[in-house]
Amino acid sequence: MTVARILVPPTAKRGELVELRIAIQHPMETGFRMDNNGKVIPKNTVHTLLCRYNGSEVFRAEMGSGIAANPYLQFYIIAQDSGNIEFSWVDDRGEKGAASSPITVTA
Amino acid sequence: MMRRFQLLLLTLASISAFAAQPFRPDPLKSGLEFSGAEVRALYQDDFSSPAMLWTTRGEKLWNEPAGTSQKSCASCHQDARTRMKGVSAKYPKVDRGTAQLTNIEGRVNQCRTQNQQAEPLRYDSDELLALTAYVGLQSRGQAVNVTIDAQNRRNFERGRDMFFTRMGQMNLACTHCHDRNFGRKLLNDTVSQGHSNPYPAYRLEWQTMGSLHRRLRACFFGVRAEMPASGSQDLLDLELFLAWRAQGLKVETPGVRK
Structure with a gap:
């Protein structure tokens, strides 16, 4: 079960810089560690994170073994129209996660 | 004369009552006060705290x-x-x-x-x-508040004895670091008073959340002593003593530690 927390301000003015935050619960296994029996634990990281604003891609992050467990990202977009902000991500095992939040943009 | 004798008795009684109380650091300080600025910032912002x-x-x-x-x-x-x-x-x-x-x-x-x-x-x-x-x-911000009574007195005493007993290859008791040397450096870390109030907590060292018992086992490992199992009676008794010792400190669950 993937758990994520996102923070999208519910309202914004048109043209305003809007801060978005996302935290995903994920071990971000590097592939360099071994278990108690000396067997390599396979690499498993959230390799791609996408953010779509009303369907168009506004942000993309490609992550690897250098990112700590439970990645936390914070970035900015410019508010244009009311609509939905959708986050989606996928890890090396192919497990997908998604979260979204509406935003109301006033003139 | 009688009055003076009574006074003497009263003083003696209060001294022995004081001696019966195990040592507690004064003032009590949460481990957060011994943490670096980054760890404190991580804890104080609920969104960026990975424990959330x-x-x-x-x-x-x-x-x-x-x-x-x-x-x-x-x-x-x-x-x-x-x-x-x-x-x-x-x-x-x-x-x-x-x-x-x-x-x-x-x-x-x-x-x-x-x-x-x-x-x-x-x-x-x-x-x-x-x-x-x-x-x-749901208890965050409330003071740790356990009562020691006839029912748990035995557990409390066992936990207290463990806290003050030397163990492991290092031959150290909990008290040697957490009562006598808090605030001083152990390699790169500042030794805290060893309170239980933030647990379960996210530890950056673990890169995940962990229980108080996991943290206690890490200390047993540190002094090269045999580690009691998580949830064992030994650790439960110690947990009770630590809760008594942290009485008055605010619950910080879910905490963040280095």
Whole structure:
């Protein structure tokens, strides 16, 4: 079960810089560690994170073994129209996660 | 003369009462005060605190039916935000039914096996950490408050003795670092007073959430002593003593530590 927390301000003015935050619960296994029996634990990281604003891609992050467990990202977009902000991500095992939040943009 | 004798007796009595109380650091300081600025900032902003991912999951689990009874925690306890307020600040306590000392982890698993007819959750599993962190969150900011009475006196004394007994290859007791040398450096770290109030907590070293027992085992490992199992009687007794020792400090669950 993937758990994520996102923070999208519910309202914004048109043209305003809007801060978005996302935290995903994920071990971000590097592939360099071994278990108690000396067997390599396979690499498993959230390799791609996408953010779509009303369907168009506004942000993309490609992550690897250098990112700590439970990645936390914070970035900015410019508010244009009311609509939905959708986050989606996928890890090396192919497990997908998604979260979204509406935003109301006033003139 | 008689009056003076009475006064002497009174003084003696108060001295011996004082001696019966084990040593406690004064003033009590939360481990957060010994942490670096970055760790404090991480804890103080609820969104950036990685520990909050576990409470978010805990909230979901609280409302999810489990076991053959198909009851969720909320079926009996309703809303945790009101019904679980201040609960974890009073743990560990002696369970009325079994007359055994129980901590929050034990209490959750007791509910699972007896009321929900479900499998108990493994100690330090993400699910148990999520539930205990979520229950603990409802007591955040309240003072740790356990009472030592006839029922748990024996556990308290065993925990106290463990705290003051030298152990392991290093031949150190808890008191040597956490009573006598807090605030000083141990390699790169500042030694804290060793309080239990932030647990379960997210530790950057672990890159995940962990229970108090996991943290205590790390200290046993540090002094090269045999590590008691998580949830064992030894660690439960020690947990009770630590709760008594941290009395008055505010619950910080879910904490963040280096």
